[in-house]
Amino acid sequence: MSDPTTGSRPTLEAVAERAGVSRATVSRVVNGGAGVRAPLAEKVRRAVRELGYVPNHAARTLVTRRNGAVAVIVAEPEFRIFSDPFFEQQIRGISRELTAHDSQLVLLWVEDRGEHERIARYLGGGHVDGALAFSVHNDDALPSVIRRAGVPAVFGGRPGWPEAVEGPGVPYVDCDNRGGAREAVRYLRSLGRRRIAHVAGPADLTASTDRLDGYRDVLPEADPGLLAHGDFTVAGGARAMAELLDRRPDLDAVFAANDLMASGALGELRARGRRVPQDVALVGFDDMASVVEATDPPLTTVRQDIEGMGRLMVRLLLDGAAGRDECGAEPPRAVITATELVRRASA
Amino acid sequence: MSDPTTGSRPTLEAVAERAGVSRATVSRVVNGGAGVRAPLAEKVRRAVRELGYVPNHAARTLVTRRNGAVAVIVAEPEFRIFSDPFFEQQIRGISRELTAHDSQLVLLWVEDRGEHERIARYLGGGHVDGALAFSVHNDDALPSVIRRAGVPAVFGGRPGWPEAVEGPGVPYVDCDNRGGAREAVRYLRSLGRRRIAHVAGPADLTASTDRLDGYRDVLPEADPGLLAHGDFTVAGGARAMAELLDRRPDLDAVFAANDLMASGALGELRARGRRVPQDVALVGFDDMASVVEATDPPLTTVRQDIEGMGRLMVRLLLDGAAGRDECGAEPPRAVITATELVRRASA
C-alpha cells in the first residue's frame, strides 16, 4: 500500500505531487471534496489510493483544534461499575454514537482520588473534545474536578451535588426515574394492592431518591414501615425484604428500586412461603435482561432505554456544543428519557 | 489558572517570554529539565505554574511521532466480552500499566466485520502507538486486519490462526493453560480418583484446546466417553455434565475448563444426587472470584493472574518495541504466565 521507496507514511505533499495539484486541493478532496472539479478530484483520489495515504491526525488536530476523541470517565470506587451490564449497554450506545460522529472513545479509569490530579491534567490538556462521566455518589469529588478542567462534559444520571441545582446547570442524561416509579406503584395499586412496600436504593444516589420520590408521589400517606433500603445488590434486596416482612407481614406488593434487588426480594419472599404474584406482587426497575428473564416468575419492571441514553450523552456533548457555536442559543442542559412499564408475570 | 487576557491556552512561547528564556529551554524543563541550571529551571517552572501551561499534545505528537495512546480492540461477536469479569480484570491491568507508561487507552469497539475497514483505517492512521486485542475465535479476521494495518500489536490469549505458527510470530500473552490443566488433573489423580472426566470449552478457542491437551498429557488413555464439550457458560457446563453422567455414571472426578462451567456442572451433580467432593471431586479453571466463592462447596480451581496478564500485554507492546529500536535484538514474542492450583473444598 504505502510507498515502498520511503519508510514513512505518505504525506499530503506526496499525494499532491503525484496528482499534479497543490496541497490545498488534496486537502479539499480528502475533507469532502467540495469545490473541486470532478476530474481533478478523481485524479487526487486515485493518488490517495495508490499511495495509501492516511491523514496525519496530530497535524490536523494541531490546526483545527478538534481531536475527534471523547473521554469516558469510569470511576470505580467500591463496586464494579465496569462489569455492570447497565454500564455495558450505556458504553455500547456511547461507542456507536461516537463512531457515527467519527470520534474515538478514550477510556479514563479512575481508581482513587489520588488520580484526580492526573485526570484534571489530562482533560485540561486538550486531548479530548469533551468528557462523559457517570454520576456516582453524591459526595464524589470527580464532578468538580471535571468541571474545573474546563472541558465540556455530560453526565449519565442526574448529578446529586448541590451545584447542579444552583449554578449554570450541568448537562446530563437520565431516565424519568420519578415518573417510572410512579407508574410502577400506580400499576400495583390498580391491581388492588393496598399495602405496597418499597425497597429503595442507596440514599446518596439520585436514581434511588428520585424513585423513592415517585413512590411517595403516589402513596404520600404510606406507612414508613413499608420502606426499607437496600444497596442495589441481590443480597441487599433480600435483606431489605426480610426486614419489611418482619415489620409488615401483611404487605401485598413490593416495588424494588432495581431488578437486582427485586430478584433478591423474590428469593426472600419465596423462602418465607409467599407466592408471587398471588400473595405479593413484585415490580422492579431497569429491565435488565440477564435478571428479568432469569427469575421465576419473570419480573414485571420499568424499562429504561440504556443504550439510547448513552447515545444521547454523546449527542448532547457533541451537537450541543456545535449548536451553541452556530446560533448562540443555549443547548438543552439535560435530557430525560421516558420509561415504560413492562408487564411480566410477577405483577 | 490560564491567562485571562487571551482566550486560548498559553503556549510554550508565552512561558518562554514570561520566564525570559527561549522556547528550547522551556521545552527542556517541561520534559524533565535535564541540562538546565537549577535557578533557571525554577524560573521556568514558576512561569509554567503562573500561566497554567499544559503542553499541546497534538503539536508534540506531530514532531515526536509518539501518541501516548494505545488502542484496545474489543470485538464482540456473539457473547458479552465486556461485562465478563475476566475481561474487566484484564482491562484493569492494562489501564494501570498504561497509566504507569503515561499512555491513554483508546477503546475500539468492533461490532461486526463491516467495521474492520474502519478499524484498519484508524490503526493505520497513526493515532496510536500500538494495539491490544484479545484473540477470540480462531476464524476471526480481526487479527489479519490488525496485522495489515502495520501497527505493533499484542494479543491476549494465544492466537489460534495458522500464521501464528508459521510467520514471524505474533506477540501474545497467555497463561500456561496446558500446564495448569496438567496440574489440575494430576491433583485429582493424586486424590485417588481414577475416572476423571473433562468438560472442555469451545473447540475453536486455544484456551480450550490447550487445556484439553493438558488433560490428555496426564491421561492419554482416558476413555473418550469421559470428555464433553461446553461453551464456557454455566448452562453449557450443566449440559455437558448431564451428558457425562449419562455416559459414565461411575465417574469420580471432573475437571472443567473454566469456573463458569464448573459451577454449572456442580449444579447438575447436585441435582443427580452426587455429593461433591465425596462422590465426585471437581476442579475449575480461572479462579474467578464471583464464581469460586459463591459455589457450595467453594471451588478448587486453577488460578491465572489475569490483571498481571493485562499489564504484561502493555509492557510487551511498549517496552518490547523500544527494545527493538535500541539494540536490534528481537523482543520476546510471547509471554506465558504461570498458573497456580488453588485448593478449596470441591476437590
Place this chain on the structure above:
DNA sequence: CCACCCACTGAGAGCGCTCTCACCACCCGG
C-alpha cells in the same frame, strides 16, 4: 467585443512543539 464575475486552484503562513546545531561563557591544563 470587452469588462466583469464567478468558480476553481495554488501559494504561503502558520498551528505548538522538538531537536539539532551553533554559540558563548567559563574553566582547565599547558
Place this chain on the structure above:
DNA sequence: CCGGGTGGTGAGAGCGCTCTCAGTGGGTGG
C-alpha cells in the same frame, strides 16, 4: 596567559496539515 574543552542556552528549521487570500481562466451581460 592562551587554546581547547565543556556544560548551558538560543536560534531556527521543520513535523503535516488547514485555511485564507490572491490569482487564473472561462463564461456572460452590456
